[in-house]
Amino acid sequence: MSNPCSHLRKILKTSAAAPTSTLLQSAKPTSIPISVKELVEESNLEELAKKFKQVASNSSKFRNRHNIYDFTISRLALAKRYNLIEDILESHKNFDDITREGFAIRLISLYARAGMFDHARKVFDEMPELKCPRTVKSFNAVLKAGVEAKRFEDVFRLFREGPATLSISCDVLTYNIVIHAFCETGSVDEGLMMVDEMMEKGVNPSVVTFNTLLDGFYREKGFEGGEIIWSMMDELNVVRNTRSYNLKMQGMVNEGELRNAVALFEVLESEGLKPDVSTFNVLMKGCCDQGNVEEAKKWYNALLESGAMPNSITFSTIVPKFCDRGDFDLAFELCKKMFKRQFVVDEALLQLVVNGLVKASLTEEAEELVKLGKSNSYVQYDLVLPSDNAEN
């Protein structure tokens, strides 16, 4: 899942560095200018929505800034304040921007991010009356919204009925989204059948098509099942990317074949592909599953050396092992990286690190984590510093 708050630092940095980014220049002499920083730091969500609408209505430049929209809508969705999301996004139908399909797609995607499929669908349905051209792009956006909301029946119905009714031709993205929906529902064979259908219609499957199927087949049909898709990629001359390799390595690790996964890692590199954070996550998970934490640490170091940034999967894989072994300094460094990137992680795991740091007499580090947890503007972690009494 994409992390909506990874943009936060950038948002704040930008607004701090550029005071001229004040977005609401006093339209009325009494109104107070509002900056992006102010929106990010507003803790009252009602106030946030009110200010957000105000800025949006006064600045078309603001309306084109994705990161603050992603951040705010995710934040309101996390707090389940769907009425405020509706309030903000519905107001956007009044701007001239709505005649651009890209803008409507943006609204659909934001509703999707909040899990509000019916609202996303309504934007799509209203596009003609909003004088907004509707093409396969917005059709794909609404299908994707359905997948995100797990409204699979709606997705399949829309896919079957939409193109004829709306005079839309499906493209490779449409098929990829629908194949993803089949895989999500466990119907991987039906997903594979879509490849025939798309080719009959003259749409070439892409590496994304096959990666989606690789994931579904390795998961639903075991390693041998996934291999059917892997071979098809050769037959159809689809060039594999790092993600294809990661999925196969995951398939191997799932079968307990870590050695094969390591061998495939070497093939990946020999093919000139660059391993990414997921590549290392798979290998670390394989090592941890086998109880070989030393080896997992080697892959963790390889990840850092590669220049890739650890993510929340890295964190949940390796931090429990660091804690088991008393490697609290390593755990501490990884926690800090999570805060820096604004990844949402398991609070209990963070607390485990805090406790461990205190026991290892790394009190300053423990205090730093507690402080970081409380000052986080997106998710606050209620971390507790174990008291000295508890130690004695």
Place this chain on the structure above:
DNA sequence: TTAGGGTTAG
């Protein structure tokens, strides 16, 4: 990356 805006992960 200060505009664009639609696809695949544990």
